[in-house]
Amino acid sequence: MRPGVTGQDGDVAFAFVSGNVALDLVGTLQWRRTTPRDQLTGAVDLRRWIDEAGLLPGGPDDVDPTAFRRALELREAVHRLARDRLEGRGFDRGALGVVNEIAAAPGRRVELTAAGARVSGDTDAVLADVAAAAIAVLADRDLVLKECGRESCTRLYVDRSRGSRRTWCGMDECGNRVKAAAYRARRRGDRR
Ligand SMILES: [Zn+2]
16 A cells, blocks of 8 residues: 555545645545546545544544535635635635634544543534644645646645655655656657
């Protein structure tokens, strides 16, 4: 299994490579510019994503349709605000409203028990914390926010590498493929 990528056989593998859980959520709609593929097609997917993101072990007991819709709304609002920032625009007011409203709800509850930390909460609580993570990343102008260098990928991430030289969301999924394609193109050029 590749680092940062999870999923069992038959499941869509979620990636957690963005360095921020809200940006990871944005990444569940892949290939946004070309042939979008949505990894969150229903409540079951969202539950599994919440579990695999480490937000709530096992995921929430129940994801009702309203909470599922709210998760997608949050995802697209965070995407819009991140794009605004990447393109040097002011934040979209509607998207700000969505993120701030979801963040205003109470978040997950964390307790210390003899067995360690116990985290509990419903889907809305999880989404409140994801919205808070979005606010943290979007408010911090010192963080280097980037889109993957592979044209079709569209995944966003925080570049925390030294000198901010990270170009890809992940080497396996994007970096190596772009390099292999460039190598093939060069070889074709040589033969001409
Ligand atoms: Zn990528």
